[in-house]
Amino acid sequence: MASLKDHWNKKYTDTPIAQLGWYESKSQPSLQLIENCAVLKDAIVVDVGSGASALIANLLELGYQNLYAVDISDVALEKAKALLDQEQAARVHWIVDDITNPSAVLQIQNVKIWHDRAVFHFLTEEQDRQTYKAILEKTVMSDGYVIMAAFALNGATICSGLPVQRHSVESLREFFGDGFNLIESLDYTFHNPSGDTRPYVYTRFQKI
Ligand SMILES: C[S@@+](CC[C@H](N)C(=O)[O-])C[C@H]1O[C@@H](n2cnc3c(N)ncnc32)[C@H](O)[C@@H]1O
Numbered sequence: 001m002a003s004l005k006d007h008w009n010k011k012y013t014d015t016p017i018a019q020l021g022w023y024e025s026k027s028q029p030s031l032q033l034i035e036n037c038a039v040l041k042d043a044i045v046v047d048v049g050s051g052a053s054a055l056i057a058n059l060l061e062l063g064y065q066n067l068y069a070v071d072i073s074d075v076a077l078e079k080a081k082a083l084l085d086q087e088q089a090a091r092v093h094w095i096v097d098d099i100t101n102p103s104a105v106l107q108i109q110n111v112k113i114w115h116d117r118a119v120f121h122f123l124t125e126e127q128d129r130q131t132y133k134a135i136l137e138k139t140v141m142s143d144g145y146v147i148m149a150a151f152a153l154n155g156a157t158i159c160s161g162l163p164v165q166r167h168s169v170e171s172l173r174e175f176f177g178d179g180f181n182l183i184e185s186l187d188y189t190f191h192n193p194s195g196d197t198r199p200y201v202y203t204r205f206q207k208i
Helices: 004-014 028-036 055-061 074-082 086-090 126-139 169-179
Strands: 044-048 066-071 093-096 111-117 140-151 180-191 197-207
Touching: 004 074, 028 055, 028 111, 028 140, 028 180, 028 197, 044 055, 055 066, 066 074, 074 093, 111 126, 126 140, 126 169, 140 169, 140 180, 169 180, 169 197
Parallel strands: 044 066, 044 111, 066 093, 111 140
Antiparallel strands: 140 197, 180 197
């Protein structure tokens, strides 16, 4: 059986970026929620499950200087690097790691903004969600923000051939528990490259 890493590497090898089911040319709701945090531009911002998303390029354009792109797929991160010029790519920290079995990601400290679009919802096992929570506890600083975008309750049940757990503001609030305050949330309907609708719930929490 192919490993999770093989699965994602194959996906990114076989599919042009703009045809990936989650592709968006500009990460608009994510950018809005990140800007709403109003942090200094040298704050540490982590995009987990970053893939080949345009978010890193968008954030560099906005002047963010301390960006970490984390993904299980080295192929995805190489494609993401190729979207940038060499000087820009060298300014980003690229980390290949599995958030269900973390290693390098645990070395990141004082994260001011942790961003996750369409990764957490793949964690269908309670144990994996608890591992994810432990990463947040260790790496995100007090007063830091966690922005999480997941398939909504009326969203798809499968993505990239893998089952997903759909979420609501309430289920995410329950996941984060007492250590995080909900700051804002929004419903967002994403239209994927095939034209299908993919309802998401976006949330922004702040660590106490
Ligand atoms: C649906 S894509 C979303 C990519 C990106 N966040 C975006 O919005 O375009 C999910 C991403 O999560 C990554 N991923 C899946 N499972 C992961 C894991 N256990 N650890 C780290 N990254 C993972 C995949 O390689 C893929 O890039």
